[in-house]
Amino acid sequence: MSAEPLVVQDVSKVFTSRRRGPDGRRLKVHAVDGVSFEIAPGAAVGLVGASGSGKSTVAGMVTAALRPTSGSVRFGDVDVTALRGDALRRYHGDVQMVFQDPYGALNPLHTVRYTLSRPLENLLGLDARQADDRVRELLDTVGLTPPEQFAPKLPHQLSGGQRQRVVIARALACEPGLIVADEPVSMLDVSLRAGVLRLLARLRQERGLSLLYITHDLLSARVVTDEILVLSEGKVVERGVTKDVLQNPSHPYTERLLDAVPNPYAGAET
Ligand SMILES: Nc1ncnc2c1ncn2[C@@H]1O[C@H](COP(=O)(O)OP(=O)(O)O)[C@@H](O)[C@H]1O
Numbered sequence: 111m112s113a114e115p116l117v118v119q120d121v122s123k124v125f126t127s128r129r130r131g132p133d134g135r136r137l138k139v140h141a142v143d144g145v146s147f148e149i150a151p152g153a154a155v156g157l158v159g160a161s162g163s164g165k166s167t168v169a170g171m172v173t174a175a176l177r178p179t180s181g182s183v184r185f186g187d188v189d190v191t192a193l194r195g196d197a198l199r200r201y202h203g204d205v206q207m208v209f210q211d212p213y214g215a216l217n218p219l220h221t222v223r224y225t226l227s228r229p230l231e232n233l234l235g236l237d238a239r240q241a242d243d244r245v246r247e248l249l250d251t252v253g254l255t256p257p258e259q260f261a262p263k264l265p266h267q268l269s270g271g272q273r274q275r276v277v278i279a280r281a282l283a284c285e286p287g288l289i290v291a292d293e294p295v296s297m298l299d300v301s302l303r304a305g306v307l308r309l310l311a312r313l314r315q316e317r318g319l320s321l322l323y324i325t326h327d328l329l330s331a332r333v334v335t336d337e338i339l340v341l342s343e344g345k346v347v348e349r350g351v352t353k354d355v356l357q358n359p360s361h362p363y364t365e366r367l368l369d370a371v372p373n374p375y376a377g378a379e380t
Pocket residue numbers: 125126127139140141159160161162163164165166167168
């Protein structure tokens with residue numbers, strides 16, 4: 111799969127809550143309100159905002175897990191909001207998610223080899239031998255070397271950072287054009303974060319895949335993205351080249367996100 115342009119145009123998402131307001135009607139939550147952006151093939155865009163700003167809802171609409179209330183999402187020629195059946199399954203191979211929690215993303219009873227070879231056999235139709243070779247390559251690519259040491263391991267025998275590398279390897283197994291990484295390092299030990307982010311940055315460069323990197327941590331966006339959008343209460347309040355926005359934030363909300371913590375990623379920027 112080669113990367114295609116992702117075009118998100120004026121998407122909004124209104125959730126109807128179970129709770130009722132004083133007038134007895136169900137409350138509506140405007141989670142995302144008129145968001146537009148594009149990711150060119152091979153580009154990396156960051157979506158940054160505080161908790162509850164609508165980031166995961168945007169991710170859900172991009173990955174076709176959620177249907178926008180209005181607006182459109184296109185990936186190349188594909189109208190993502192209208193996908194069904196086989197076309198939806200194909201799209202779920204082209205666009206892969208990496209979530210915050212690598213512990214929850216992996217089946218505790220499956221070895222690394224099994225986790226990675228399943229999509230290769232089921233989706234790409236490789237035989238066991240071919241899948242085994244490919245598992246070795248994938249482990250090598252994500253820095254779990256030597257591969258034969260990691261392939262037989264179970265998730266609990268790995269560190270959080272190693273588990274997230276397995277999740278990234280699984281995402282790569284289907285040769286996606288776009289990876290959507292929703293807070294991929296937030297649950298990892300601070301000392302492991304830069305390594306996993308540098309891995310995402312390198313994969314993007316080497317494989318020419320596109321990346322939507324979602325975070326509440328503005329500084330981490332510097333490691334992986336060229337461009338960022340700052341989201342507040344479902345709306346884009348600032349956007350631009352990552353370096354420029356970080357150096358010279360024009361919105362007070364962006365300044366607040368950039369609080370005075372020391373930069374744990376110093377030296378990791380690409
Ligand atoms: N399925 C849902 N039903 C109702 N409200 C939701 C649902 N999912 C998210 N929300 C609300 O939408 C807003 C944005 O949530 P989310 O996209 O998860 O934010 P973020 O990922 O930036 O933390 C929040 O107010 C959240 O409570």
